[in-house]
Amino acid sequence: MAKAKATSGRQGAPPQPGEDVESLIDLDDPRLQTEAAQKLMAAARELFVKQGFSATSVSDITERAGMSVGSLYYHYGSKTNLYQxxxxxxxxxxxxxxxxxxxxxxxxxxxxxxxxxxxxxxxxxxxxxxxxxxxxxxxxxxxxxxxxxxxxxxxxxxxxxxxxxxxxxxxxxxxxxxxxxxxxxxxxxxxxxxxxxxxxxxxxxxxxxxxxxxxxxxxxxxxxxxxxxx
Structure with missing residues (x-):
């Protein structure tokens, strides 16, 4: 699979309507290699599996990870990008x-x-x-x-x-x-x-x-x- 490229200056912000979500995430971005990013991903994975994507909120994920909402947006940009x-x-x-x-x-x-x-x-x-x-x-x-x-x-x-x-x-x-x-x-x-x-x-x-x-x-x-x- 071709590596997804991060759009310059945009990964820390929620995606705008019509944007290609895939283009906002780069798995090799240093921000995604941190312990904080890994905790967010582990929490999201557990919650998505347990209660589904739609029923899981950003606050659910950050509360499970013991982190702030701002941290999720800094590392992933949105709940959708985190799923991706x-x-x-x-x-x-x-x-x-x-x-x-x-x-x-x-x-x-x-x-x-x-x-x-x-x-x-x-x-x-x-x-x-x-x-x-x-x-x-x-x-x-x-x-x-x-x-x-x-x-x-x-x-x-x-x-x-x-x-x-x-x-x-x-x-x-x-x-x-x-x-x-x-x-x-x-x-x-x-x-x-x-x-x-x-x-x-x-x-x-x-x-x-x-x-x-x-x-x-x-x-x-x-x-x-x-x-x-x-």
Whole structure:
């Protein structure tokens, strides 16, 4: 996912009508690396999960964090931006997990692009269990205005990166079968949200792992990848 850029001089103020919320947050901003910012994020995450985005007020968050309202606006700019930051951090963690898994599988000698793709997909789905509270939070529909557009951007970027991964790897569905590669990536990308929700709703990690294994098996058959762990 492309790193969101902070608008100069604006992160400390509430967003104005019509502004792109995503442009106001930069996860690498020094203000978001402080203990205060981390406390605010932890408090917001807990409250959003417990009572929803709409029912959680700025004062609820700052009271839980033991901080002032002004501190939240200084660090995040708004409750909406704080929600966005929580999800962006989750997505960054997921992407790093998938990327590191693909690198490890590639280092082990796997060159088939579809196997690499499935390995990264498996890692991403297992990460949904580790961060199931955030997955449920995004899935319940009680999200900030414009969040659906942001999610579509994430999906588009995921599809672009994985299509590139497949096309640059050897032993694909066929060197000239670019449309099949695009079709597989599109189908898996569209399915990811629903499968992540199902993984997050599993009662145990064992159940989540089995569900992920079944999903990868389905994807492998769809992509005509020979049996075996990707």
């Amino acid at each position: 930051a929580i999800y962006m951090l989750y997505q960054r963690t997921q992407e790093r997990r998938a990327r590191e898994t693909v690198a490890a599988v590639r280092a082990a000698g796997v060159t088939n692009g579809l196997r690499l793709f499935l390995a990264g997909t498996r890692a991403y789905l297992l990460g949904a269990w580790e961060h199931r509270d955030v997955v449920r939070l995004a899935a319940d529909g009680d999200t900030p205005p414009g969040f659906g557009l942001y999610m579509r951007r994430i999906n588009q970027e995921w599809m672009r990166k994985n299509t590139t991964l497949l096309r640059e790897s050897t032993n694909l569905l066929g060197q000239d079968d670019a449309l099949s590669v695009r079709a597989v990536v599109a189908i898996v990308t569209d399915a990811m949200g629903g499968i992540c929700r199902e993984v997050a709703n599993c009662a145990t990690r064992e159940e989540a792992e089995e569900l992920v294994a079944r999903a990868i098996d389905v994807f492998a058959r769809l992509a005509d990848v020979p049996p075996g762990r990707p």
